[in-house]
Amino acid sequence: MLKFRWLIFVTIVAVSKTTFANLPETIKTVQPSIVGVGLYGKLNRPSARFLGTGFVVGNGQYVATNAHVIPELVPSDKKQNLFVVVGKGRNPPTRRAEVIAIDEEHDLALLKISGKPLTPLNIERREVYEGEKIAFTGYPIGSVLGYYPVTHQGIISSITPIVIPARTAKELSIKQLKQLKNPYLVYQLDATAYPGNSGSPLYLQDSGKVIGVINKVLVKSTKESILSDPSAITYAIPIKYLLPLLESVRNKTN
Template sequence: MHASVLITFFIFSFSTVAALPDTISKVKPAIVGVGIYNKLATPRAQLLGTGFAVQISSSSRSNIVATNAHVVPAKLVKDGKTQFVVFVGTGKNPDVRTATVLTRDSKHDLALLRISGNTIPTLGLATNTVREGEEYPFTGFPIGAILGLYPVTHKGMISSITPVAIPARNAKELSVKQLKQLKNPYMVYQLDATAYPGNSGSPVYHPQSGKVVAIVNKVLLKSTKESALTNPSDITYAIPVKHLQQLINNTL
């Protein structure tokens, strides 16, 4: 009996691991960089975060991109040259697409964009229940695109399903925004994975189906914002995908 259970568990675990490389290959074409672009500036491109094309209908292609609300600039320099854009493709010369903000949900830190040009491959949204102890990959651009646009995949376990406020030793360490959230908090996923500022907006997805279960939106800092790169905490937070689905339903 025990041997049978162990063999079944081993086969399931192996199939999940074996499927991940294929899933990553399918996911990467839907991953985009979100940033600003000025062809006369140095550097011309500035990556602010990650996004992904969302499957809106039965079509597997779309020009609708999801990302974090905090990735979208509050305002741009009005010089007639700086554009809010999405970078499509990989390598040193990605396709630069102008982007329009369709809507923002500041409470859940989500935004929907419409990009110019042809549609691109999409990711579907999952409906399954996420449980503590399950492992999920996420793909994005953790440390920018100085050498080009090359998506990076990390993997982490859902270590907790917890209220949205970042833990603090006492109330004095909580910001006004966090104190407001504590009055009516929603639940987010905490992963034991290392994410970086550029991962904001990265999809967290099922390792076999590639369907999105959450969107990375922040990391727990050990000290200052600058330490996020040099001394990461290995604690990452992600917004459950149901909030993105609600935003899509209310917007499109």
Template sequence: MADARRRLACAALLSSPLLVHAALREAIVRIKPSIVVVGTLMRSRAPAFELKGTGFVVGNGTLIATNAHVASVKLDDEKFEILSVLAQVDGKPQIREARIVASSPEHDLALLQIQGAPLPALALGDSSRVAEGQSIAFTGFPIGSVLGFTPVTHRGIVSAITPIVIPVDNVSQLNAPNRNRLARGSFPVFQLDATAYPGNSGSPVFDPDTGEVIGIINMVLVKAGKESVLAQPSGITYAIPASHLAAMIAAQR
């Protein structure tokens, strides 16, 4: 009887809000050095660096994961606009030139190669084991062009695991890209109850207990499929499972 009471007391302690918040605080400390701003650099422009979205360091420390639509920006070659990332290195901002080495429009994911010394990389978790109701957090640069380039963390849960495109009664309600996607076959994405904002695209979704990345915030591809029939898109946030990113990284080895 005493042993049962001790086990119940330990279980209650492990699930206490204080320990849950402590785990998240520790995870944020580990995550933040790996979060970068993905943007473009044009030295004749003021400001010279312009945010396009969020990215995070993976693999050997010189690869940056982000959304394909964030990385595939139209550059002004005549004005020497360069795809770049802005990272914090030893507490100081550092701009690194970048180039796209892999892209998956199907999953709206891209890998960038950056110049210079490796940065601390994040570990990828097993996204196939993610369950509805699971706690998550994501870190990025919401409205960074206005609020500044300080990494911001939001937390919530996986509220649903759902197909990227929802079939409708009338196919005419779908745009051409979504009709093509349904024809090729859908894949599951994570629906989150935490709100992402412009600038969060490409943010890593991670397990607060382990710090492992289980998904990538997507503000374009998924919303186009899930909310294409809505006159006013909702504030729901979606993430691409990290398994698709893991496959891209493996192909680079």
């Protein structure tokens, strides 16, 4: 009987260690595909400004991020250039970037980067459920302490509408009214993201496959505008809304 109990104990410990080991291995695989997104201008002070996080997708020459991360002045202002930070450290290598596709409704953007292709993250195409263990990696406080990716973990706590109808029409903004015409679901997480995390990939702990894009602006501005103080809840846009952008880029290059 004692031997049997000991066998059960050893098995439980072994399974626990294996489960715990999944996330460290996943982070190691995901990190090389995480980039910082910034804006450079000779006349800017400082000359380089951190904007948010992005991650490599597609053929390794594209970076996904939030649309709100990208300044509107970039397409017409030749004195300033977008760039992405590749690697870790105080002064990691950078690549020039340009905007090639934007989806304002879902707050998503695709950038094309210069140089050799990087390692893209895999995208999970199956349905995702509440309670699944997730993680996201990005730059929560920008470049203040150097470009060292930070990972947060948690679960999908809810799959919820991006906007909740208000008690009266007066409580709805123009943006909310537009969202109510074409509502869609987003992921609500029990892990806290910060402004610099905008554009970070939300991925499954065991596989590293991306299921969403962390969003710190669009969802809160529509879902929580009635609150006097925004909550600490973190949301993510489902990855399925990025797929049309990738497909449109592939069609242009074929």
